Amino acid sequence: MSNVTVFDTIKALEEIPSYSKHEQFVQGIIHAIEAKIISKGDPLPSINVLIKELGFARETIMRGYRELKNRGIVEAKRRLGYFVANEATDQSLKVALLMFLFDSFQEQFYRNFRNELGNKVHIDVFFHHGNITMFETMIDMIKGKYGAYVIAPIPHPKTRMLLQGLPERKLVLFDRFEPVGLKSSYITQEFEQSTYRVLAELAPTIKTFDQLVFFHTTESFDPIEIIRSYRKFAKDFDVKAKIVPEYKKGSVKKGHVYFTLNNAEIWQILKDCETKGLSPGKDIGILSCNDELLKEIIGGGITTYSTDFSLMGIRAAQAVVQKETVHELIPTLLYRRKSL
Known part of the structure; x- marks a missing residue:
């Protein structure tokens, strides 16, 4: 790579009167990449060298590098300087998306987030x-490398401090x-008031059964507010x-309402109902959280309450x-179906 050639691609844009110094710098680097003058992994001139060669203000060059970093075209390596990170120069932004895991409702979020x-x-x-250890490792890994950080946080004493290490506006x-x-x-979404409101709305139906059972373990991701x-x-x-730790296969009992945030438990309860000849909504009740298409259909329909993860993604x-x-x-809504 020749630094002079990179400087030339920047200087050549002086002929475009509508370009500011910032635009001239950013587009000059992009043109150098597109012309194969520099490639992924190649070092870029330091700020001091650019000031000397171009006569641009330090803030102009720093702002230009920040934009190129935010778009994922350039990366900064500590004590080493700036490097070409990506040859896809048409991208406008590089985003880090840190999620819990890729289950059905997180997929709803991602699909709409991506499309939007x-x-x-x-x-x-x-x-x-x-x-939390993995969360901290990933925050350290992505810090300073993206134009936006979209994160599902963990309820933990260290979370706030870790997040405050990221640029607040990003x-x-x-x-x-x-x-x-x-x-x-x-x-x-909000968990505490919405859960209470949903249970209160369902109370007349719940009270027609003998007992309400909630499956929860302290090791789960279930929000403490619930x-x-x-x-x-x-x-x-x-x-x-x-509250019991988990549903045990074959333990479904007539007269009980089962409340779970675990889809696998719902499927097993329905399977056991079929084996024992019990009818959801009549002999037992089922309440779930986080709505999805399958819950509209399976077992004649599972009553759920859920926020709109598609809207959240948008x-x-x-x-x-x-x-x-x-x-x-994002509001939490109750979807009443056959199961309760």
Whole structure:
């Protein structure tokens, strides 16, 4: 690579009067990549060298490199300088998407997030699986390398501190809320009040059964707010209720309402109902969280309450593209079906 040649591609754009110095610098680097003068992995001139060769202000060059970094075209390596990171120069932004895991409702989020951003935005997807060590490792790995950070946070004492290490205006939280700063965005759901409201609405039906059973373990990702609401509801409405760690195969019992956030437990309960000749909605009740197409159909329909993950994905993408601070709670709705 010849630095003079790179300088020439930048200087050549002086002939375009509509270009600012910033645009001249950014487009000059892009033209050098497109002309194969520089390629992925090649080093780029330092800021001091560019000031000397071009006569541009330091802030102009730094702002130009920031834009190229945000678009994923250039990367900065500590103590080594700037390098070409990507030869796909038509992309407008590089986004880090850090999710819990890729289940059905996270897929709804991703599909709509991806579609709303469009083809010119590059997305790198990571999964933390609710593990704080993995979460911290991934935050350190992506820090300073992206134009936007879209993250599903973990409810953990270290989470806030870790997130505050990212640029506040480039941070968009989704799914669960974490108080990071007023300049960061969030598009999240609410668990405690919505769970209580749903259970209260279902109370007349629930009270026609003998007992309400909630499957929950402390190792699960179940929000603690749901457990608090469940206990408060049982007390306020004088409902016989209990929490057990998991559903055991073959243990379905007539007169019970089963509340679970685990889809595998729902499928097993339905299978056991078929074996024992029990009818969901009549002999037993089932309540689930996070709606999806299969729950509309299986077992005659499973009653769920859910936020709209498709809408959440769209809103998160809009926050990234528009670069405006957004604070939004996506409503949680009850979908009553045959099972309860």
